[in-house]
Amino acid sequence: MPEGHTIHRLAKDYAEAFVTGGPLRVTSPQGKFSDAAALLDRTPLHATDAHGKHLFLGFAEPEPEHADWVHIHLGLFGKVTFGPAPAPPPTDTVRLRLADDTSYVDLRGPATCALITDGEKRAVHDRLGPDPLRPDADPARAYRRISRSRTTIAALLMDQKVIAGVGNVYRAEVLFRHGIDPYRAGRDIRPAQWDAIWADLVALMREGVRHNRIDTVRPEHTPEAMGRPPRVDDHGGEVYVYRRAHLPCHICGGEIRTADLAARNLFWCPACQRP
Ligand SMILES: [Zn+2]
Numbered sequence: 001m002p003e004g005h006t007i008h009r010l011a012k013d014y015a016e017a018f019v020t021g022g023p024l025r026v027t028s029p030q031g032k033f034s035d036a037a038a039l040l041d042r043t044p045l046h047a048t049d050a051h052g053k054h055l056f057l058g059f060a061e062p063e064p065e066h067a068d069w070v071h072i073h074l075g076l077f078g079k080v081t082f083g084p085a086p087a088p089p090p091t092d093t094v095r096l097r098l099a100d101d102t103s104y105v106d107l108r109g110p111a112t113c114a115l116i117t118d119g120e121k122r123a124v125h126d127r128l129g130p131d132p133l134r135p136d137a138d139p140a141r142a143y144r145r146i147s148r149s150r151t152t153i154a155a156l157l158m159d160q161k162v163i164a165g166v167g168n169v170y171r172a173e174v175l176f177r178h179g180i181d182p183y184r185a186g187r188d189i190r191p192a193q194w195d196a197i198w199a200d201l202v203a204l205m206r207e208g209v210r211h212n213r214i215d216t217v218r219p220e221h222t223p224e225a226m227g228r229p230p231r232v233d234d235h236g237g238e239v240y241v242y243r244r245a246h247l248p249c250h251i252c253g254g255e256i257r258t259a260d261l262a263a264r265n266l267f268w269c270p271a272c273q274r275p
Contacts, residue, residue, distance in 0.1 A: 001076050004052050004165020005208030008133045010080055011050040012209070014057060017082060017103050018045040025099045026059075029090035036070070036115035037096065045098070052131050052164025054124055057098075069121045070096070075111025131164040132201040133209065139198040146186035146194065153189055154182035155262040166201065169235065169242045170208075172267045173216035174200055176240045181275045182261065182268050213237040221250045241267040 018024060023044050028037040040059045047058035057070040072078070087104035090097055096107040107113060116124075129145070130137035142163045146156050156162050157171035166174075174197055175182050180189070189197075208214050214237040222238060223230040228250075231238055240250055245258035245267060254271040 001167060002053065002074055002078075003167035003170055003205075003208070003214070004050070004131060004133055005205045005214070006212070007053050007055050007074070007165070008050045008205075008209045009212055010055055011048040013080075013082060014045070014055075014098075014105065015048040017105060018098055018100065019047065021045070021100050021102075023100075025097075027090070027097045027099075029094040029097060030092055033095050033113050033115075039115065040068075040070070049121075050131075051125055051134060052128050052160050053167075054128070054164075056121060069116050069118065071112060071114050071116045071121065071124065072096075072107065072110050073112035075109075078110035079108045081106045081108070128160055128164040129162045132198065132205050133165060139194070142198070143191065143194045146189055147191075149186035151186055152183050152261065153180060153186055154266055156186045158262050158264065163201075165205065168264045169214050169237075169239065170201060170204065170216075172242045173214070173239055174204065176269060176273060177216065177218075179273055181273045182266055183275065214239065214242075216240060217250065226250065241269060243267065 021044060023042040025042070026037045026040040028034045043059045045057060045059055049056040049058065053073060055072040057072070059068045059070070082103060082105045085099065085102050085104060087097065087099045090106065093108045094106045095110060095113050098105050129142050130139060145162050146153070149156060154171055154175060157166050158168070177200060178193065178197055180193065204216055214235065217238040217240060219225060233243055235243065241256050244256045247256055248254065249256055249269040249272060252269065252271045254269055256267055256269055258265050258267050260266070
C-alpha cells in the first residue's frame with residue numbers, strides 16, 4: 001500500500017498537469033464511474049488535495065451544492081499513470097481518465113473513487129489524524145491519543161485516525177532512528193520523544209515527496225559512506241530496518257528482526273531499540 005508521500009506526490013502531479021488548464025475530458029472507460037465522469041466532463045480541475053492516503057481532485061462546478069470533489073483511495077491495488085497526449089485507447093481497467101491537449105492520466109484499481117461534496121470531504125479530514133505533510137497538521141492532536149494509549153507505538157503509528165499517511169516503512173524507520181522499541185506503549189512515549197518523531201516524519205516524508213521514494217539513512221550510513229553495496233529491493237531507497245530481516249544492522253552490526261504487528265510485518269533492531 002502506498003504511503004502518504006506517494007499520495008501527496010500524486011496531488012502535485014495532477015495539479016501540475018491539469019490545474020489552471022482548460023476544460024478536461026473526464027471519462028470512465030471501465031464504466032464504474034461513468035455517471036460522475038459525465039457530470040465532470042468538460043469542466044476544469046481547480047485544485048488537488050491530499051490527507052494521509054486520501055487524494056482529492058476538485059472540479060470547478062457552477063452549482064455549489066453539487067458534489068465536486070473526486071475522492072480517491074488507492075488501497076492495495078490502485079495505480080496512476082501519466083502520459084503525453086494523444087492518450088492511447090483506454091483499456092477497460094481504467095476507472096478514471098483525465099485528458100487535455102497536452103497530457104492524460106489514468107487511474108486503475110482504486111479502493112475508492114467517488115464524487116463527494118465539500119461537506120463529505122470535510123468529514124474525511126475530520127476522521128483522519130494529523131498528516132505530517134499537511135501545513136495545517138497539529139501533532140499535539142496525535143499525541144493526546146498516543147499518550148493515553150496502552151497500544152504499542154508501532155501499531156499507533158499505523159492507525160490513520162491517530163496519524164495519517166504513515167505506513168509500514170516510515171513507522172519502522174522512524175522508530176529505529178529514535179531508538180524506540182516498537183512494542184513500547186503509547187503512554188510511555190514522552191512529549192519530547194513525540195516532538196522528535198513528528199519532526200523527523202515531516203522531514204523524511206517531505207524528502208519522500210521530492211524523490212518519490214523512501215530514504216531514511218543518515219549521511220554517515222549511505223552505501224558510499226559505509227563502503228557497502230546499495231540496497232536491492234523493489235521498494236527502492238536506503239533504509240535501516242524495513243525488509244532487512246536477518247541482515248546486520250547498519251549501526252550495531254546485530255541482526256534485524258521481524259514480527260507480525262497490527263497485521264503487517266514489523267522490522268526492528270533489538271539492540272538499538274531497547275525496551
Ligand atoms: Zn542495531
